[in-house]
Amino acid sequence: MAITKKQSTDLSGVPTKSKISRGGLAKQVFEYAPAPESIDHVKIQPRYGLFIGGRMVEPHSKKRFPTINPATESKLAEVVDADEVDVDHAVKAADKAFDSWARLSPSRRARYLFRISRLLQERSRELAVVETMDGGKPIKESRDVDIPLSAAHFFYYAGWADKLEWAFPNRKPRPLGVAGQVIPWNFPLLMLAWKIAPALAAGNTVVLKPAETTPLSAMVFAEICMQAELPPGVVNIVTGAGKTGSLVVSHPDVKKVAFTGSTEVGKSIQRAIAGSGKRLTLELGGKAANIVFDDAPLDQAVEGIVNGIYFNQGHVCCAGSRLLVQESIAEPLLEKLKRRLSTLRLGDPLDKNTDIGAINSRAQLEKIQGLVESGIEEGAELYQPECVLPARGFWFPPSLFTNVSQSYRIAREEIFGPVLSVLTFRTPNEAVEKANNTPYGLSAGVWTDKGSRILWMAERMRAGVVWANTFNRFDPSSPFGGYKESGFGREGGVHGLLPYLELN
Amino acid sequence: MDVRKTYKLFVNGEFVRSESGRAYRPDGKVNVPRGSRKDLRDAVRAARTAFPGWAGRTAMNRGQILYRAAEMLDGRAAQFVELLGSGARARRELDQAVETLVWYAGWTDKLSQVTGTVNPVAGPYFNFTIPEPTGVVAIIAPEEAPLAGLVRRLAPALCGGNVVVALAAESAPLAALTLAEVLATSDIPAGVVNIISGQRKELLGWLASHMDVNAIDVAGCTPDEVKAIEESAAGNVKRVIKVTSKEQSPYLIAAFMEMKTIWHPIGV
Numbered sequence: 001m002a003i004t005k006k007q008s009t010d011l012s013g014v015p016t017k018s019k020i021s022r023g024g025l026a027k028q029v030f031e032y033a034p035a036p037e038s039i040d041h042v043k044i045q046p047r048y049g050l051f052i053g054g055r056m057v058e059p060h061s062k063k064r065f066p067t068i069n070p071a072t073e074s075k076l077a078e079v080v081d082a083d084e085v086d087v088d089h090a091v092k093a094a095d096k097a098f099d100s101w102a103r104l105s106p107s108r109r110a111r112y113l114f115r116i117s118r119l120l121q122e123r124s125r126e127l128a129v130v131e132t133m134d135g136g137k138p139i140k141e142s143r144d145v146d147i148p149l150s151a152a153h154f155f156y157y158a159g160w161a162d163k164l165e166w167a168f169p170n171r172k173p174r175p176l177g178v179a180g181q182v183i184p185w186n187f188p189l190l191m192l193a194w195k196i197a198p199a200l201a202a203g204n205t206v207v208l209k210p211a212e213t214t215p216l217s218a219m220v221f222a223e224i225c226m227q228a229e230l231p232p233g234v235v236n237i238v239t240g241a242g243k244t245g246s247l248v249v250s251h252p253d254v255k256k257v258a259f260t261g262s263t264e265v266g267k268s269i270q271r272a273i274a275g276s277g278k279r280l281t282l283e284l285g286g287k288a289a290n291i292v293f294d295d296a297p298l299d300q301a302v303e304g305i306v307n308g309i310y311f312n313q314g315h316v317c318c319a320g321s322r323l324l325v326q327e328s329i330a331e332p333l334l335e336k337l338k339r340r341l342s343t344l345r346l347g348d349p350l351d352k353n354t355d356i357g358a359i360n361s362r363a364q365l366e367k368i369q370g371l372v373e374s375g376i377e378e379g380a381e382l383y384q385p386e387c388v389l390p391a392r393g394f395w396f397p398p399s400l401f402t403n404v405s406q407s408y409r410i411a412r413e414e415i416f417g418p419v420l421s422v423l424t425f426r427t428p429n430e431a432v433e434k435a436n437n438t439p440y441g442l443s444a445g446v447w448t449d450k451g452s453r454i455l456w457m458a459e460r461m462r463a464g465v466v467w468a469n470t471f472n473r474f475d476p477s478s479p480f481g482g483y484k485e486s487g488f489g490r491e492g493g494v495h496g497l498l499p500y501l502e503l504n
Numbered sequence: 505m506d507v508r509k510t511y512k513l514f515v516n517g518e519f520v521r522s523e524s525g526r527a528y529r530p531d532g533k534v535n536v537p538r539g540s541r542k543d544l545r546d547a548v549r550a551a552r553t554a555f556p557g558w559a560g561r562t563a564m565n566r567g568q569i570l571y572r573a574a575e576m577l578d579g580r581a582a583q584f585v586e587l588l589g590s591g592a593r594a595r596r597e598l599d600q601a602v603e604t605l606v607w608y609a610g611w612t613d614k615l616s617q618v619t620g621t622v623n624p625v626a627g628p629y630f631n632f633t634i635p636e637p638t639g640v641v642a643i644i645a646p647e648e649a650p651l652a653g654l655v656r657r658l659a660p661a662l663c664g665g666n667v668v669v670a671l672a673a674e675s676a677p678l679a680a681l682t683l684a685e686v687l688a689t690s691d692i693p694a695g696v697v698n699i700i701s702g703q704r705k706e707l708l709g710w711l712a713s714h715m716d717v718n719a720i721d722v723a724g725c726t727p728d729e730v731k732a733i734e735e736s737a738a739g740n741v742k743r744v745i746k747v748t749s750k751e752q753s754p755y756l757i758a759a760f761m762e763m764k765t766i767w768h769p770i771g772v
Binding site: 152168169170171263266267268270271273274275282284439454458461462463464465466467468469470473475477478479480481483484485486487488490493494495503 | 621624626627629638639718727730732733735739743753755762763764768
């Protein structure tokens with residue numbers, strides 16, 4: 001199938017909506033020539049099977065669905081909607097592979113993971129392009145963040161595979177068995193790496209279900225497993241929608257469930273496997289506060305705010321979606337922020353200059369639109385820079401709301417889009433109160449020049465990751481995960497091994 | 505003639521009757537308050553209020569307080585041995601409970617050194633991970649070993665800075681209710697530990713579904729109870745802590761902890 005790319009950065013007229021104020025603070029004075037990433041080196045197959053027992057197999061399920069490029073709405077490939085029989089095959093293959101994988105000499109397990117890491121690096125550009133075409137994220141993000149971090153994650157956990165007894169003093173760590181893993185569409189390959197690398201390093205085998213809208217990089221990963229000559233059944237990948245995911249997590253031979261996604265689905269999984277004795281880790285939603293004090297370096301803070309909420313179109317569970325700004329600097333900060341928004345380039349995700357790509361799916365776009373409308377209705381004031389949206393595909397301009405009250409839906413619910421809610425505070429205590437006033441607890445940001453205040457704030461944030469004078473940084477050695485309804489368990493670092501081990 | 509004691513619930517540092525006015529007689533003689541949903545809610549509110557203060561104590565101070573609880577318990581050894589049925593077994597259980605408190609008292613200021621990390625991230629950032637208490641923890645005390653069983657779960661939770669609402673063993677609640685008197689004289693701030701007696705069948709569901717409880721320890725529950733608790737716990741993504749082993753270990757403290765990772769750039 002030919003892969004067409006009709007998008008260009010020359011964005012043509014879509015009428016602006018009423019009710020929204022369009023800023024023209026600093027109109028771009030020059031144009032950028034298109035700089036599209038080449039795609040001729042990428043081969044996407046017209047249809048994919050399932051990766052079970054070390055090879056791509058024909059499914060039992062007769063149902064397939066298309067995966068599309070959200071920037072063009074054109075079909076990229078067809079994938080299987082795996083059914084109960086398919087999932088059972090995958091789990092059986094993983095179960096069969098478990099004994100020998102767990103008993104394999106740890107240093108050889110490590111070598112397989114090192115191999116995978118290297119193969120990810122070798123095929124990095126191909127993976128970046130696939131990730132961007134299938135998911136809509138800007139190529140500079142998939143190229144510079146998703147793929148390198150995925151490779152680094154495998155490299156990091158490869159090193160742990162033969163050092164587990166050093167990680168947990170006084171214990172003999174043992175693997176659990178088959179891990180059933182379900183991942184989201186916002187960082188498809190990176191989330192795959194976060195799930196598979198520690199599971200394999202610890203000696204488990206896995207059945208992974210990628211997200212419905214972004215299955216393709218996982219299919220390339222299946223090829224990589226074959227290239228690495230990973231023993232059959234150690235990694236199995238089944239595609240499908242929510243139903244397939246629920247079959248994976250509730251399969252009786254799955255001993256460990258790991259899920260990243262919405263809090264709503266996470267709760268339903270926790271309910272579904274109640275009483276089963278399965279181990280569970282959940283990495284769920286967030287509504288992070290990004291807190292800017294009056295002594296913060298404003299230009300740096302503006303960059304951090306932009307990175308916090310507009311990175312990956314705001315499809316980030318730890319996004320800094322609530323800006324808490326100290327009242328005395330609200331005006332100058334917002335002016336700088338609005339000016340910065342007008343320089344963000346929205347358009348073809350494959351263009352190397354693009355800052356904001358396509359919204360991942362029509363469903364997600366409608367969810368964002370619905371929440372933004374609720375914000376307007378509840379009385380908040382919407383600001384969007386002048387920004388022409390492409391005629392085809394799913395797009396949403398970078399947006400910010402002022403006059404937001406804590407009770408508004410846009411201040412309480414995870415929007416998972418490029419929409420920032422701005423609130424103000426006067427005292428550090430008020431900032432703490434407002435920041436923690438959410439059922440979520442995934443991340444928080446603090447911007448101030450005062451060291452003691454950074455530590456004071458960091459101590460008080462009920463959140464698993466605190467970024468001080470930075471935001472949205474990730475590293476394989478750095479544990480990531482939530483407090484409260486943002487889930488439990490950590491991914492990354494030595495702490496990320498624990499969910500995949502029995503400590504006897 | 506004895507001056508008999510009226511057994512009461514322990515909520516927010518006070519000894520109170522059940523708001524329901526109900527009692528039950530697990531041993532056929534002594535009236536024990538039969539706590540209600542409202543009593544649990546009062547206890548959770550007291551615990552939540554006490555949480556920042558207890559979590560904010562220095563680790564050393566928490567250790568001193570837990571150690572004092574061991575002193576107070578040991579000082580009342582004879583009373584507890586009698587409550588536990590006298591004999592060598594009762595004595596052993598009391599000794600175990602004291603030892604557990606002493607052991608965890610010594611962990612308060614070591615846990616973050618053993619479970620925390622400084623992470624070598626690939627960039628100019630200082631990055632570290634520390635354990636922090638998860639918040640309000642509900643503990644269902646096991647029916648066997650009504651004192652040591654409870655203390656084995658209570659001590660690691662408190663050690664890390666959590667606050668607790670404990671449900672006493674239904675069939676033998678007197679040791680737990682008397683433990684409240686020990687805790688009340690150990691400088692443990694009001695609300696940090698709350699102890700409710702009553703009927704598990706009536707109360708478990710309310711604890712498991714309470715939206716302001718962060719974790720629930722099901723050491724004392726049957727498989728059926730665990731299943732029901734896990735289903736309700738999903739309502740606010742509670743951590744369900746299942747420890748069957750009787751050992752003491754920093755891994756058991758860590759089960760009540762969250763890991764927080766903090767990043768800061770390095771630069772001039």
